[in-house]
Amino acid sequence: MKDFFIADAAKFDNESVTSYFVLSSLQVREKKQGGQFLALMLADKTGTMEARMWDEFADSLASCAEGCYVKVQGQISKYQGKYQITLSKMRFAAESEIDAGDYQPSTRYDVDEMWAELRGYVSAFANEDLKRLVFAFLDDEEIGGAYRVAPAAKSLHHAWLGGLLEHVLTLVRVCRATVPFYPEVDGELLVTGAILHDIGKIKELAWKSSFSYTLEGQMIGHISIAQGMLREKLIGLEPFPAKLRVLVEHMILSHHGKYEFGSPKLPMTPEAILLSALDDLEAKMQNMRAEFAKELANGKSGSGMTEWVRSMDRPLLNSKAFLADE
Amino acid sequence: MKDFFIADAAKFDNESVTSYFVLSSLQVREKKQGGQFLALMLADKTGTMEARMWDEFADSLASCAEGCYVKVQGQISKYQGKYQITLSKMRFAAESEIDAGDYQPSTRYDVDEMWAELRGYVSAFANEDLKRLVFAFLDDEEIGGAYRVAPAAKSLHHAWLGGLLEHVLTLVRVCRATVPFYPEVDGELLVTGAILHDIGKIKELAWKSSFSYTLEGQMIGHISIAQGMLREKLIGLEPFPAKLRVLVEHMILSHHGKYEFGSPKLPMTPEAILLSALDDLEAKMQNMRAEFAKELANGKSGSGMTEWVRSMDRPLLNSKAFLADE
Amino acid sequence: MKDFFIADAAKFDNESVTSYFVLSSLQVREKKQGGQFLALMLADKTGTMEARMWDEFADSLASCAEGCYVKVQGQISKYQGKYQITLSKMRFAAESEIDAGDYQPSTRYDVDEMWAELRGYVSAFANEDLKRLVFAFLDDEEIGGAYRVAPAAKSLHHAWLGGLLEHVLTLVRVCRATVPFYPEVDGELLVTGAILHDIGKIKELAWKSSFSYTLEGQMIGHISIAQGMLREKLIGLEPFPAKLRVLVEHMILSHHGKYEFGSPKLPMTPEAILLSALDDLEAKMQNMRAEFAKELANGKSGSGMTEWVRSMDRPLLNSKAFLADE
Amino acid sequence: MKDFFIADAAKFDNESVTSYFVLSSLQVREKKQGGQFLALMLADKTGTMEARMWDEFADSLASCAEGCYVKVQGQISKYQGKYQITLSKMRFAAESEIDAGDYQPSTRYDVDEMWAELRGYVSAFANEDLKRLVFAFLDDEEIGGAYRVAPAAKSLHHAWLGGLLEHVLTLVRVCRATVPFYPEVDGELLVTGAILHDIGKIKELAWKSSFSYTLEGQMIGHISIAQGMLREKLIGLEPFPAKLRVLVEHMILSHHGKYEFGSPKLPMTPEAILLSALDDLEAKMQNMRAEFAKELANGKSGSGMTEWVRSMDRPLLNSKAFLADE
């Protein structure tokens, strides 16, 4: 359990604290007066803080490496307007000492509730084949476990623990709200696509102490990983209707909507077209939300144009805040 | 009133009929045995039919031109497996004799009901400025009248009388269904955008006897026509909040979503992004519906891949028909 | 067995022949003097020929459909400078009566020799895992059987029976000739990629009576089909080194070299980069060869610029013929 | 009135000065020995200079913000090779104390002369409708006033006070010189387009203390702003020939020449094509001129290749200087 979070440094000014962190960088530097010291960066889910260790750091240096968890003892103080910590002790911390949720940002929503809502939609399926297909994934201990905690991205939209589930659930809700207006769409097939389209992300991304791509993620990508998982899972579900298999596989492969975004096929069915459009919309709206939050975090009023948003190649405007601003 | 429609030719084989048509093409040709005859193409909303006029066509030729309405008398017969009509009389027909709805395809839905539903959404607006802005358009006799009959396109999606209203109404419904999941979006502003975004089409398109672009449509385009109409209409509504004006104008200008589709600005607000995405989706789904219908009209089963769809650069599959096919 | 081929029509002018064909189109038309007749197009691997059946075709019409094989009896004659055939009999022909090789163009090379050469390269692999992986495909009765006859494309390069094997074998040879100059490349891994990269084409293409895409080919594509086949095949080969699996999978996914050509990943390893470049080269050289042949077939000398080649967006020049031309 | 300009710092080394500046940045920092100080950046049209205020800055801090004008008293000195100023006093300065021309770069030409030349061309118009249209803009106090001072861009070509007028005048001159060679072009219509095409920039840009985009500029853009201004202005000029209105509107909308540059329409008339080409040329030549000047300002000889010019994606060469260089 972690008692001290970086965001609370001001409350501990000039006090001594003991806590756990991710050691995000570590350098040995020369003191001006001769000798060496450690220049460190510590992180938890609330931010990052510089640290210095001036003496007797040989053991610390031997046991701790960038990217691992550490337990430290030190004194908080302010330097050039920012808080930092001068360490007297630092040691490697085992994962058993750690609650990973303290070190990565995570969803604001209750994972169990989200999971139950998602399973509820599937339980109500009339199509038994789609139902057993989706549950084969959700009830798979390894897959289901990862699905509940995975982020949806390394950065950009939904880049937090539980982000994948949160993204999928919103998408499923929007799909269900939109289906009544498009009679060509098979609603259960669509929801199946929404739940499985990003399942490859649980192997594309790693989120232990920081978010990153796995080697398999870079070489194969979540679209093809998902297709591979589907093929493997289907072997245990045979006999499974070949037509349903093709339609589900097609939704997975085409959901990025364009070749240049890594989809090897363009959406060709009503479900694939709708899924791809709403998935793209969800990502854009979530990006926008993040940009609006960033403006506030940077001390802006939030009612003017944002900075240039590179991923969307334009600035954005929070219209509600703009209208509310006197 | 029109008693005979081209689609009913089989019922009148070898009979004489009298009816009105659009004269879609007219050629004077040489008879093999010497002398001339008229080779004509007649059209109404149910299809097209070849016609021949062998004798005494001087008066007809003097009064009738391609693209006008004509009243004809003639005999139906079958030639090389297709019905055609041999005319004994043909004369120019005034628009007063004509119900334009007989000559252009038109919406399957009740225009009055659609119009009432649309007005109902606006009546319920809490924002009085947006309410009087939208009604300034809908209650404008000329604009409102055109809005109720205009097609939404020259070809492709919603290319029929009432198509604009039908397109807008579906879009408004989908917008309203989607808004609850995106708290950043101002629902009334979004619906305002949905109702006004294509208003320029009533001047971009002409639909008297066939669908075509006006010169203003080609030179200015419906996006900028709409912006011009907005600026003109606002003069009578002053004082009108400048911020609302900018936000509505921005939705109109950006709704095509990309520069290469003729939008001079990319969507930058939550409402503009949502409107642009759902408008694009609506057009794609409607295109798809039309392609599926075309397959059936071409005598295919409808459960296989369609022909290559040029506007979407891919073939399509009607997944429901595919699954239902034994 | 087929005694008469379309290319030999001139030798049978005004004679009666009996033979098998693919019925590539069938229409019922009206005779000018009343009544109906059949207008047909017959095909075999040497070309196409028009046919007419003027009388007593009711049974023929009932049993024969476009795309099936037929047995016909008729008289050859010349009409407007082209040979056609007037049929007295036509009936459906079972596949058992047919040697498919008579109806589709096929490779000039001996399939057994090519197959043996390909297997020989694999037999010599030092890497036992790659060896058993490749043989798991080649020795699979269904896959191996299809591999030996499949074309490599619907049209363009290697669009003939055995074309896939011919394409792969040339590619393997060029890979092996090039490897010595690039020490970063693992030769056996590269050859594995060359043999498996297009394996999905055996399910993407259909080649029974004409070359076409399967529905799975259009919806999934040969790249992802191949990846799916690999995943399924690997289940029976476990334990299989995970690293090798990722490298092989990556070569398959990236071999088109660009997103816009349907590869969901760009080549990132020495083997993937080399394979993708040489595969593209092979296709271009084979296209060029086909264009040069087409010029000769069209009665040109072959030593000047070809017509515009759409697939390459340029005309071509057979430099050897150009130099040899006096 | 401003007595001291930043470019003259060397002449005042170790002297005390009193003058006005734009306060372009302001930070409160910690002194090493404890306590705080102000780190400031001051600007005028000749450059920028760092400033420090070590003591008694509470009142200054309360009244002055980034972007406002300030009056300061301080001592010039050199630090690390650059001049800076140590302030004893700083207070907010009202616009009434300021001549904005001292703080922004401005045109080298006489605005009144340019204005008179431009009006002279319009006075000579034979087409009364175009004449009263253009004068309706030029004689509008608010529009005309802004037109005389606005820059033509935030950065790049003509980014200085009076830059818009200077750009337009050169463009009008080149248009007039070119017209004789293109008989299809209506010269007065062309000059009308040249004068009005960028009129929206007076609302797209703000130039009070620094050049920036307005919110309306970012959301609507100068092309559509201009079209809106035209529509509003025409209401007071009715009856105005509809054909002329479409042609002028079309020139405004299409003058960027390509969709990806924000034009919703491509140029389709002789005047629109000529205007768009010459406007693009003018901008390129002016950019080039600025790049050549920058080379000299950076201490280069000016006779070699410039640095890479990002906006043109190439380096440039001043050919006259290159030839003159021995």
Add this chain to the structure above:
Amino acid sequence: MKDFFIADAAKFDNESVTSYFVLSSLQVREKKQGGQFLALMLADKTGTMEARMWDEFADSLASCAEGCYVKVQGQISKYQGKYQITLSKMRFAAESEIDAGDYQPSTRYDVDEMWAELRGYVSAFANEDLKRLVFAFLDDEEIGGAYRVAPAAKSLHHAWLGGLLEHVLTLVRVCRATVPFYPEVDGELLVTGAILHDIGKIKELAWKSSFSYTLEGQMIGHISIAQGMLREKLIGLEPFPAKLRVLVEHMILSHHGKYEFGSPKLPMTPEAILLSALDDLEAKMQNMRAEFAKELANGKSGSGMTEWVRSMDRPLLNSKAFLADE
């Protein structure tokens, strides 16, 4: 000398004529009643006309081929609304019998006058090196001779005899009119570029009996051909200033303005930028002129939008005709 032109057929209805033509196509066809006849297409600079030769054509067939000149005797008559000619005689015609100007469209202007004007500009050059360089081309008998008759294109802008000279002369005039506004530009260098930029077209194009690309034109292109001609010509002019050589070479290489238009370099000097922009403008204005003429030739009023112009990806409007139309 040619007495009869195709455009005059109506005046010779049912009369016999004797004249020369280009034989643009020749086919041997089967008569319905047995035997063969010749189906021919004849052309001169005023148009094309179908011809038939029913009997005794063996000698004609032996001596005449597509693309050669022929002398024919025959009877004019009207068939299906078009004039054609029934030939009694046809023989090969030598070039000595022919005035090539009768068979290809050619410039409306006097070639000698244009040539003199062009030479006059060069004679006035102050820069002796540029003067002798340009004259080395113009006074080269082979080059100068070809320059005076070459078309500027195979189709599109200036596709007629003398078109190259006409295009260059207009370009030179516009360059000279524009130079005064751009002091960075060396006017004589610019005019040198204007005169030499397209000189490669005299080897890229062939224009004997019809306009086509040479093999060298397709393989090397007029840009690189021109550069090669410059290098060869400079050998005889040594010593020639290296800097001038680079600047002239650069104008030639960059004058298409973009890589995708076949320029291996982008324009980097004031002269190259101006030349490239005005050359592009000249081509667009000339294309537009041709499209306006085509509308009139197709019997349209010329005051409405033209058909879609593929080479410019838009329709066009003749604004002067549009305004003049009541």
Add this chain to the structure above:
Amino acid sequence: MKDFFIADAAKFDNESVTSYFVLSSLQVREKKQGGQFLALMLADKTGTMEARMWDEFADSLASCAEGCYVKVQGQISKYQGKYQITLSKMRFAAESEIDAGDYQPSTRYDVDEMWAELRGYVSAFANEDLKRLVFAFLDDEEIGGAYRVAPAAKSLHHAWLGGLLEHVLTLVRVCRATVPFYPEVDGELLVTGAILHDIGKIKELAWKSSFSYTLEGQMIGHISIAQGMLREKLIGLEPFPAKLRVLVEHMILSHHGKYEFGSPKLPMTPEAILLSALDDLEAKMQNMRAEFAKELANGKSGSGMTEWVRSMDRPLLNSKAFLADE
């Protein structure tokens, strides 16, 4: 001769050295205690090192400039973890004192051996015209001399002395290995293209003390420089077969394979297509090799994904190292 290389600094810690370097940057800075000193950067082919000169540097400053060679005497010491040198003497060094190979990275292979191998291939040509053409370049003292030392690029692939020859030789070898599989290819023509395609680089690049583009390189480019050199060289070889000239010229012009890479023509012959593909492959493989080396140089294991490689728009994986890693 150079006794001390920068990479050997550790062996000379706290010792005095005397050696030659390239002076890559030079700045005069203010000492904190008043007065000035020189802050310098020295370079040789093994790396770069900071230098300081605290006193009596007036003569050094007067004679030495950035980019020239210098001879220095100084003391090696470590500062903030890096070696630097404190100079007591520095003077300009003439090129006669210098072996350029000490200052630029150069090929690992023996230039004489490479040269002999290349010449050997040409000596064996059966085609005498191609043989004398290639030798006209190789035996030209100026061209041949530069060919043996030129780098193949400013940065990226083969950016070292001898890199051009090394690149060409590998390309020739791969060409020769590939030719047997493509009977349409004339092997000697292909090798001629491989040897001459980049010959323009000897004038496009400068490599005296650092690698850079010449002005001619930027304005004309190595493709067109090579074409110019070919035209000039051919004048001395006449009579030379025109067809061979066109084919060689075409290979040079088209070898970049795409317009956007600066080729004015696309490859249209078997030799041009093969050359362009293998040249591109060679460059990619060499880039990859360099990226793998960079990973090791940066202290990474080399068995994981590399950093993002901008020139290839992807990361890379050294598959052999990846497989070998336990």
